[in-house]
Amino acid sequence: MALDIFDLMRTTNNYELTFYEEPSVQLKSIIAINNTVLGPVLATTKIFDFGNVERAAQVALRMAYYNTYRAALLRRPFGGGSIVLCGDPKKVKNEFYLRALGIYINKFAGNLFIARSADLTDEDIKYILRETEFVVGGDDDFLMSGMPPAKATALGIINGIRAAIKFKFGRDEISGLTFVVQGIDGVGYYIVEHLLQAEDVQVVITDRVYDRIKAIQDRVPEVKVVRPGEIYKQACDVFISCTFDSSISEQEASQLQTKILTGSVNNVIYSEDVEKILIDRGILYVPGYVLNGGEIILFDNELSGLGPDVVENQLGDIYNITLDLLRQAREENKTVNEVAISAAVQYIENIAAIKKLR
Amino acid sequence: MAKNKKKYKILAINPGSTSTKIAWFEDEEKVFEKTISHSARVLEKFKSIWDQYSFRKEEVVRTLEEAGFDLAELDAVVGRGGLIRPIPSGVYVVDEQMIQDARIGYQGPHASNLGCVIAYSIAWEHDIPAYIVDPPAVDDMEPLARISGQAKIPRTSLFHALNIFATARQFARDQNKKFEDLNLIVAHLGGGITVAALHGGRAINVNNGIEEGPFTPERSGSLPVLKIIDMAFSGKYTREQMRKMIVGKGGLVSYFGTNSALEVENMVKAGSERYRLVFEAMAYQVAEEIGARSTNLKGRVDGIIITGGLAHSEMFTGWIKERVEHIAPVYIYPGASEMEALAHGALRVLRGEEPAKRYGVHTPKVGIFYWDNIEAYVQAINYIEDYFRAKGYVFRKEDSNLELIYANCEGDDERGRRELERLIDRNVDLIIAIGSPASALAAQYLRGYDMPLIFTGLYSKEILAGVDWKNADNFYASLYGVPVEEQFENSMLRIQPDVRKLGVTYKIGELQSNIEHDRVREFCAKHNIECYSFDVQEHEDLEEAAKYFSDEKVQWVYLGSDSIIATATAKQLETITSKFPTQCALEDTVHHGGMIAYHISWKEVCEQSADFAVRLLNGIEIKTALVSPGKRYVTANHDTVDKHGLMDKVKQIKGVKLI
Structure with a gap:
């Protein structure tokens, strides 16, 4: 049965979905806008050959949905949206493709900003900047000071994970624990790098691309490496998925040998049934959108003109936000996802009410 | 109509110093071969051979793609193995350990070290196996061939x-x-x-x-x-x-x-x-x-x-x-048909004609050497096995990570020597000798061998006469004996402080028993106790010993740790234990009707030995090679104590365990 796009828009609270094609540069984009109550849309970008447009639209809608909530949880003035570009980045991405995208972004007249993300390199951003000013993460002076967005996201996630460890094990230290990181490109790489700096921490990594594995292993030979198909069976304390949304189905959830599951992607589990399996197996699940907003903090500081030195401090907020949500979930006998969305929705409603008063 | 048999598609990669040969096989048929030359100018840019990985891999992938091959169709990738650690000949699954060894150039840097990692990388990304076949590091040489004539320079194998x-x-x-x-x-x-x-x-x-x-x-x-x-x-x-x-x-x-x-x-x-x-x-x-x-x-x-x-x-x-x-x-x-050799090796594995060997998995072998099938030694084997299991070792199963090889002397020196030779031939990583007789034999026979020996339940270090413990790098011992004086003071003298006549059994010719006997006599002399000794060479002698002790009107009898007492049944001991309160050197003797023992736990002694073994297998430092578990136990036989009317006094001994 074909996917009902409108039905999916309703269930993900998205109100706008635009399809745009520029055949001369092979640009095929889908832009989802979920909510603009808090501010202009800060759209993250995904470039991938999804195979079919319905799947691409589905990804765009889910990304936009979670981007709204993660900004709200961090109380940052951004709406939720996403840009999905269909195609193999190695084949389609070039100067003119990216400049065409920049021209298209201008059509949203400042209501949508494209954010630097893992799928867009520094060079890509420079091409987009030639055509549009609505880019966040494009200020080289700001970013060159040592905090790439992926690193900010990774550090935020580490803070969130520390909160989960505090909640689950009652401890502040991560020494003596085993972490599995699935996917070590971009954010995953920085997470691994951070973990490997800690003493007495075992890190198990995997990635579909072997060169990424080798790059880490050449530097840190003691890191444990397993093939992608074996990763779910690895016994660990924290499993961090940095691959795709919805990649953990019932089968993977049954195999997991972890006590905490989280990730850099917004929501790594496929369905509520999967969450039930995790609960039954005593695995604490912390959805990625709760703790992956480090880049939003970075971008907000960039737009506000504050220095990057304050970013690291502000990333600490993610620890408190995550711990509060975990405790609230336990008190109310709800899932973290339920209390997180409820808190985010409440914040958006409050802002909307205030805006009406203006 | 017969169904078309699937053809296995195999990529063979053979890196040389200035080129990388690749070949695409469909079963035995080589459908494509190319030597990709690398200019010295390009290779000079890399600090080490290992750093050439990305460059060479990209060249391989690009060449194949340009020739119209789809890597997703491959069933396996096979690479020329490098100067990794010495291994027997065969086809090996590339694993992390191999990659680590290739990275450091275990036996030196060489372009062939890149063969396994490029194969592994391509295989990884297509979720198929990667192999190497008969690398230069193959070492199957027999022991005789390894002797060079200079002890410091063993011969090693490095060949085509x-x-x-x-x-x-x-x-x-x-x-x-x-x-x-x-x-x-x-x-x-x-x-x-x-x-x-x-x-x-x-x-x-x-x-x-x-x-x-x-x-x-x-x-x-x-x-x-x-x-x-x-x-x-x-x-x-x-x-x-x-x-x-x-x-x-x-x-x-x-x-x-x-x-x-x-x-x-x-x-x-x-x-x-x-x-x-x-x-x-x-x-x-x-x-x-x-x-x-x-x-x-x-x-x-x-x-x-x-x-x-x-x-x-x-x-x-x-x-x-x-x-x-x-x-x-x-x-x-x-x-030389190296590309064919590589592909055919992988093909044999894919077809199930030959199992691929595991490079990184060395199943350690431990020899367990014991004197005879007596209860205490069998119990020791059980305790040692339990300890290994608790430490995550699996043996006698399909997924074993430890091989235990048992060697029973059957009470005979000559047989014991043959068993030790068998353990050496099996290339065991270490030997655990159980009990003093087996320990003494192993220490004597294996002196000069580069073989770690763990002595379990050694009565005292004097048993291994001539062993210089300060310089014995490969000897470890868990001691069982408690000084005789300590035994008497904590049990017999507590029950009856005024003992004046003590009988003692011992076995002439058994070093452990003789040492023990001397100490008993020293104790008696010190405490003005008359000592009546009786040599027991066979179990039947126990009856005669009982008669002798009766004739001499001894008050207590010390049953030592000699092999006659250690292997006697309750019935054989009854002739003494029913007539006299007995101080026993071994916990086991109390289980066989002896009255009381002040002893170290046999289980703890055996676990100490197993712990030595686990440390040696894992390269963990051993600070003390001679260890005696510190904790002492008092065990008494309820029925025997009762029979001698000493229950009230025995119960006053702190911590006594009545069995």
């Missing part, structure tokens, strides 16, 4: 394993025989020359291709060592120059400045006597090496195979042939 095994297998197929059933001598003649004796599918001896054997187009082979030492210390040459003289600028290069055998052959054909002398000398030395290998096989040689690039030269192989064909028929297989 891939081509030698592949050619030998091809020969076996051509002869319609099983490769493993043949005794062969295979000479690979190329830039390097190695001559291997193959027996049972293994290269039991081979010259090290870098520094031994015949000289080659560019290597010197074996040289008069003293002259080399003089040159090395003459001050005229650097270390690097000396090395180059042996590898790179030795052999034909040193005589004629060329490493081209073809050029040299042409000079011979043109009538140069000097060229002929040296070129023929090279063949002479190859023949000599073949002769040496024939002795390794005790003259039972099914065939001599000459292979490699130089085997194309009829002149050269002719010289060899005339000197060795009296040994066995000579077969010429010119050239």
Whole structure:
């Protein structure tokens, strides 16, 4: 049965979905806008050959949905949206493709900003900047000071994970624990790098691309490496998925040998049934959108003109936000996802009410 | 209609110093082959050979894609294995351990170290297996072949394993025989020359291709060592120059400045006597090496195979042939089929004809050496096994990570020696000897062997007379004996402080018993107790001992830790235990009707031994090689105590356990 796009828009609270094609540069984009109550849309970008447009639209809608909530949880003035570009980045991405995208972004007249993300390199951003000013993460002076967005996201996630460890094990230290990181490109790489700096921490990594594995292993030979198909069976304390949304189905959830599951992607589990399996197996699940907003903090500081030195401090907020949500979930006998969305929705409603008063 | 059989698609990768050969196979058929040349200018940019990985991998992938191959269709990737750690011949699954060893260049840097990692990388990304086949590091040499004549310099194996095994297998197929059933001598003649004796599918001896054997187009082979030492210390040459003289600028290069055998052959054909002398000398030395290998096989040689690039030269192989064909028929297989050898190895595994070996998985072997099937020793084996299990070891199962090999002396020295030899032949990583008799035998027999020995339940360190514990790097012991005085003071004298007559059994000729007996007598002398000793050589002697003790009106009897008491049944001991309160050296004797023992836990003693073993297997430091568990226990036999009317007094002993 074909996917009902409108039905999916309703269930993900998205109100706008635009399809745009520029055949001369092979640009095929889908832009989802979920909510603009808090501010202009800060759209993250995904470039991938999804195979079919319905799947691409589905990804765009889910990304936009979670981007709204993660900004709200961090109380940052951004709406939720996403840009999905269909195609193999190695084949389609070039100067003119990216400049065409920049021209298209201008059509949203400042209501949508494209954010630097893992799928867009520094060079890509420079091409987009030639055509549009609505880019966040494009200020080289700001970013060159040592905090790439992926690193900010990774550090935020580490803070969130520390909160989960505090909640689950009652401890502040991560020494003596085993972490599995699935996917070590971009954010995953920085997470691994951070973990490997800690003493007495075992890190198990995997990635579909072997060169990424080798790059880490050449530097840190003691890191444990397993093939992608074996990763779910690895016994660990924290499993961090940095691959795709919805990649953990019932089968993977049954195999997991972890006590905490989280990730850099917004929501790594496929369905509520999967969450039930995790609960039954005593695995604490912390959805990625709760703790992956480090880049939003970075971008907000960039737009506000504050220095990057304050970013690291502000990333600490993610620890408190995550711990509060975990405790609230336990008190109310709800899932973290339920209390997180409820808190985010409440914040958006409050802002909307205030805006009406203006 | 017969269903089309699936053809296995295999990519073979063979990195050389300035090129990377690749070939695409569909079953045995080579459908594509290319040598990708790398310019010296490009390779110079990399700090190390390992750093060339990305460059070479991209070249491989690009070449295949340009030739229209889809890597997603592959069933396996096989790479030339490198100078990794020495391993038996065969096909190996590439694993993390192998990659680690290739990265550091376990036996040196070499372009072939990249073979396994490039294969692994491509296989990883397509979720298929990666293998290596017979790397140069193959080492199947028999123990005799490892002895060089200088204890500090063992012989090691480094040879053209891939081509030698592949050619030998091809020969076996051509002869319609099983490769493993043949005794062969295979000479690979190329830039390097190695001559291997193959027996049972293994290269039991081979010259090290870098520094031994015949000289080659560019290597010197074996040289008069003293002259080399003089040159090395003459001050005229650097270390690097000396090395180059042996590898790179030795052999034909040193005589004629060329490493081209073809050029040299042409000079011979043109009538140069000097060229002929040296070129023929090279063949002479190859023949000599073949002769040496024939002795390794005790003259039972099914065939001599000459292979490699130089085997194309009829002149050269002719010289060899005339000197060795009296040994066995000579077969010429010119050239080297390394790509085929790689692909065929992978194919054998994919077809299930041969299991792939695991490189990183060494299943440690532990020998358990014990005197006899007596209860305490069987119990010790159980405790040791339980300890291993608790530490995550699995044995006697399909997924075993430890092999336990049991060796029972059956109470006989000669049998014990044979069992120790068997353990050595099985290449055990260490031996756990249980009980004093087995420990003494193992310590005596294995002195001088490089074999860790763990003595379990040694009565005292004096049992191993002559062992210098301060310098005994490979000896570890868990002690069982409690000083005699401590035993008496904590049990017998607590129950009856005024004992004046003590009977004691011992066994003359058993060192442990004699030491113990001396100490009992010393104790008695010190405490003004009359001591009545009785030598027990057999269980039947116990009855006579009881009679003697009765005649002498002893008040208590000390049942020692000699082998007669240790192996006596309750019924055999009853003749003494029913008549006299008994102080027992062994906990087990109390279980057999003895009255009371002040002892160390046998279980803890055995666990201490197992702990030594676990530490040794994992390379964990052992700070103290002689350990006696500190905790003492008092165990008494309820019925025996009751029979002697001593229950009230026994119960007053703190911590006493009545069984």
